[in-house]
Amino acid sequence: MLLSVVIPAYNEAEGIDFFHNKLLIPALEKIHEQYEVIYVNDGSTDKTLKLLGHIAKKNTHVKVVNLSKNFGKEIATSAGLSIASGNATIIMDADGQHPP
Numbered sequence: 888m889l890l891s892v893v894i895p896a897y898n899e900a901e902g903i904d905f906f907h908n909k910l911l912i913p914a915l916e917k918i919h920e921q922y923e924v925i926y927v928n929d930g931s932t933d934k935t936l937k938l939l940g941h942i943a944k945k946n947t948h949v950k951v952v953n954l955s956k957n958f959g960k961e962i963a964t965s966a967g968l969s970i971a972s973g974n975a976t977i978i979m980d981a982d983g984q985h986p987p
Contacts, residue, residue: 890922891973895963896981900933914987924949927967930957
């Protein structure tokens, strides 16, 4: 069973690396073998997109969707859900507000 995790992100450059590498991935690898992480950059004006690109290059389980401007969390979430291919999908905030 494939688990999808959709994460809308807006101006999360300051904490995205910590969130991904120290919180999200260890939690996913502990509970599930097959997963995909879909980050949706919601028109960030900082280095979020660049950092997400680096994360995706290092981890083949990660996909990045880039929206052309800030559409809001709901549209960003819908964009991620539209490409999720898992049997189940979890939606999370990129700021770590809801710990994995």
